[in-house]
Amino acid sequence: MTDTAAPPQFGGEMDARGRFIRQDSAFRGVVTADGSSGHRAEPGRYHIYVSHACPWAHRTVIVRLLKGLQDVVSLSAVDPIRDGRGWRFGHGDGFSPDPVNGFAFLSEAYAATDPGFRGRVTVPALWDRAEGRIVNNESSEIIRMLNSEFGEWGDASLNLYPPGLRDEIDDVNARVYRDVNDGVYRAGFATTQEAYEDAVLALFAALDWLEERLRGPEFLVGERMTEADWRLFPTLVRFDAVYVGHFKCNLRRLVDYPALSEYTRRLLAVPGVAETLRMDHIKSHYYFTHRSINPTGIVPLGPAEDVTGRG
Numbered sequence: 001m002t003d004t005a006a007p008p009q010f011g012g013e014m015d016a017r018g019r020f021i022r023q024d025s026a027f028r029g030v031v032t033a034d035g036s037s038g039h040r041a042e043p044g045r046y047h048i049y050v051s052h053a054c055p056w057a058h059r060t061v062i063v064r065l066l067k068g069l070q071d072v073v074s075l076s077a078v079d080p081i082r083d084g085r086g087w088r089f090g091h092g093d094g095f096s097p098d099p100v101n102g103f104a105f106l107s108e109a110y111a112a113t114d115p116g117f118r119g120r121v122t123v124p125a126l127w128d129r130a131e132g133r134i135v136n137n138e139s140s141e142i143i144r145m146l147n148s149e150f151g152e153w154g155d156a157s158l159n160l161y162p163p164g165l166r167d168e169i170d171d172v173n174a175r176v177y178r179d180v181n182d183g184v185y186r187a188g189f190a191t192t193q194e195a196y197e198d199a200v201l202a203l204f205a206a207l208d209w210l211e212e213r214l215r216g217p218e219f220l221v222g223e224r225m226t227e228a229d230w231r232l233f234p235t236l237v238r239f240d241a242v243y244v245g246h247f248k249c250n251l252r253r254l255v256d257y258p259a260l261s262e263y264t265r266r267l268l269a270v271p272g273v274a275e276t277l278r279m280d281h282i283k284s285h286y287y288f289t290h291r292s293i294n295p296t297g298i299v300p301l302g303p304a305e306d307v308t309g310r311g
Contacts, residue, residue, distance in 0.1 A: 023119055025136075026119050026137060027136050027137045030135070030141070031135060032149055039135050041145075044072070047074045047129065048073060048126055049123055050078070052095070052281040052282070053080040056123070057123045057139065058233075058234035059234055060139055060143055062234075063146045063230060065273070065276060066158060066230075067147060067154040076089075076099050079092060080278075080281035080289075081285065081288055082285065082289045085105055086107045087105065094278050105121075106121050112132060112133060140173075140177075143230070143231075165224075169221050169227060173227075173231055176206070176210075176231060176232050179205070180235055181232070183206065184203060184235060187247050188243070188246065188247030188248065200249060200251065204252065210257075211259050218266065233264065233268075236254060236263075237277060240254050241302075241303060241306055245300065253306075255307060287299040
């Protein structure tokens with residue numbers, strides 16, 4: 001899944017009631033430690049294409065870091081400013097030319113994988129150098145592969161999806177995805193008042209639920225960090241800087257939620273995580289790329305204060 005600009009051009013469609021419907025991820029191959037899937041986990045074989053602006057890609061960057069796979073699975077970022085041609089490679093602060101294939105646009109990776117592909121080109125995309133194709137472009141599945149299939153080379157002691165907590169993790173993920181991760185987009189891209197209000201009310205009901213859930217516990221599930229935390233975190237760190245104003249999610253700010261704010265700061269303080277946050281890419285992408293929402297392309301200076309300290 002990817003960060004999306006105005007539908008249907010950038011990642012979804014509208015239904016008859018003006019509701020944003022996100023497209024399904026196109027490539028769902030699996031990397032396994034034993035190679036039984038056809039994609040064996042091996043050092044140097046795989047590459048992740050990301051945008052530092054995108055919350056879906058951000059979760060893969062974080063899990064790769066936490067699992068200590070920086071020298072095992074390579075990674076590169078696209079230009080956060082996207083035009084009608086899609087995600088572009090190039091020279092800039094925090095992004096680079098494509099180091100694997102020399103592509104000018106990420107769409108070329110999709111065409112190389114499936115010449116008949118006509119869907120939306122999204123990040124993250126997990127590329128297999130050996131096969132010359134995208135294995136998977138579904139972030140929730142990529143983070144599970146990174147968590148479980150590269151233990152021979154990464155930190156096998158960290159399991160973000162432990163067996164005893166999987167049912168609860170899945171339940172939390174389902175609501176967070178529907179009402180928070182995707183909820184901000186359904187609010188921002190709604191084309192009717194009804195669709196907008198439905199999305200915003202569900203979003204803030206979920207944030208209220210999360211606030212109550214985090215009054216006391218350090219993490220969303222159990223007493224340990226799990227993938228549920230890292231699926232929620234990228235949306236939270238973007239909330240006040242982007243979603244409150246740009247997507248009209250302005251009933252409350254994240255800083256108005258004491259437990260959620262402290263939780264976000266706690267995750268941001270995990271070693272290395274702060275370095276994965278590129279607020280300059282985030283703000284420039286949303287405000288400059290989403291011209292149907294922000295026609296002038298002006299990137300606001302604020303907020304002066306948010307939970308990240310990087311307003």
